[in-house]
Amino acid sequence: MSHDSGPGMRLPVTIEEIARLANVSRSTVSRVLNNHPNVRGTVREKVLRVVHEHNYAPNAAARSLASSRSYTISLVIPRTAAAIFADPFFPQVIQGISEAASSAGYVLMLSMLSAEMEQPFYQRMVRGRHFDGVIMLSSDIDDPLLPRLVRDKVPLVLIGRHPFIEPLAHVDSENREGARVAVEHLLALGHERVATITGPLRMQSGLDRRDGYKQALLARALPIDPALVVEGDYTQQGGFEAMRQLLALSPRPTAVFAASDAMALGALGAAHAAGFRVPDDVAVVGFDDVPAAAFASPPLTTMRQPSAELGAAAVRALVAMLDDPTIPPAALRLPTTLVVRASCGAVRS
Numbered sequence: 001m002s003h004d005s006g007p008g009m010r011l012p013v014t015i016e017e018i019a020r021l022a023n024v025s026r027s028t029v030s031r032v033l034n035n036h037p038n039v040r041g042t043v044r045e046k047v048l049r050v051v052h053e054h055n056y057a058p059n060a061a062a063r064s065l066a067s068s069r070s071y072t073i074s075l076v077i078p079r080t081a082a083a084i085f086a087d088p089f090f091p092q093v094i095q096g097i098s099e100a101a102s103s104a105g106y107v108l109m110l111s112m113l114s115a116e117m118e119q120p121f122y123q124r125m126v127r128g129r130h131f132d133g134v135i136m137l138s139s140d141i142d143d144p145l146l147p148r149l150v151r152d153k154v155p156l157v158l159i160g161r162h163p164f165i166e167p168l169a170h171v172d173s174e175n176r177e178g179a180r181v182a183v184e185h186l187l188a189l190g191h192e193r194v195a196t197i198t199g200p201l202r203m204q205s206g207l208d209r210r211d212g213y214k215q216a217l218l219a220r221a222l223p224i225d226p227a228l229v230v231e232g233d234y235t236q237q238g239g240f241e242a243m244r245q246l247l248a249l250s251p252r253p254t255a256v257f258a259a260s261d262a263m264a265l266g267a268l269g270a271a272h273a274a275g276f277r278v279p280d281d282v283a284v285v286g287f288d289d290v291p292a293a294a295f296a297s298p299p300l301t302t303m304r305q306p307s308a309e310l311g312a313a314a315v316r317a318l319v320a321m322l323d324d325p326t327i328p329p330a331a332l333r334l335p336t337t338l339v340v341r342a343s344c345g346a347v348r349s
Helices: 015-022 026-033 041-053 060-067 081-086 089-103 115-126 145-151 175-188 204-219 236-247 261-273 291-295 307-323
Strands: 004-006 072-077 107-112 133-137 156-159 170-173 194-198 229-231 255-258 283-288 301-304 331-334 337-339
Touching (some): 015 026, 015 041, 026 041, 072 089, 081 089, 089 107, 089 133, 089 307, 133 307, 145 156, 156 307, 170 175, 175 194, 175 283, 175 301, 194 236, 204 229, 255 261, 261 291, 307 331
Parallel strands (some): 072 107, 072 133, 156 170, 170 331, 194 229, 255 283, 283 301
16 A cells, blocks of 8 residues: 555554554554553564654554543643733643643643633533643632533642642642752851842742741841831832832841742842842842843852652652552652752851
8 A cells, every 4th residue: 555645645554554564463562552551562573663764653542542531631720821921930830731741642732721711611611521631830829721621520630739628639849948959058158137028928839938938047146127027019010119129128138038030130220220229228039040141140059949849759650640540649759859049048147
């Protein structure tokens, strides 16, 4: 049978032809493509070699019918598109999710939901089971969508963690520990009046990073001054406004830990606008290590979290859950790393 349908054109190869070329049955090819464990290693390698040589792509509809799966993952972010793409953290996580989903043979569906969109989304998409599972990113503790997904036993992995819903598969960074290390770094430089611009305290990451700040101060027997704790919203504008409030204090802080790089960049802008030098007048440390941090003025000291790996790990946890619903829910905590640049300053006398 010829695949030629005209000059320079070839019809896609079929699963039957892959079976013939690999000298195995059609069902064996199907088991290999669906990563079934009941295939000998040498046979699996032979089939995969033929698949790669002929650029074979399984028909999505056929895979869905055979396995009762859509091979689609829904990434749900309870935020507006404007909020998501204004924060450089989100594209890094989404990239990690997209690449891992593609490698696992899944299509990614991105849903960015404002509060009024959640109920229609749930009725139309979740109840209709247009996807096999959900990855939820950046949800509030009291978000009503999350308990609905849990109640209806939708396969789900949370990026972040929830303080009350257990057991719930989740992947998170060491938020509290990372914040503690960042603030300890400022204290080791001689700062004693250290402020923080927290994340939203309706989110667990905001609470964890605030608590890491408090933990570092209390370990040095330094009191918690409520005036030095200003809630932000993980945006550059929020960081700008919070920094203006902190710089108006008397005495003002000599160092500020911002719970995200977006807020830290806004804080740098507010310091410059008010005529303060960073780090000479006030030191600034962020959290995330987004690409813009290295090019800030001055370059931003920050706590690096593995943003893309958060997304990839969430996909791996969800696919494992779909392959074997009996496995315990994943609970992964990824480490953070302090990246020291110019914005934190030298050792103070």
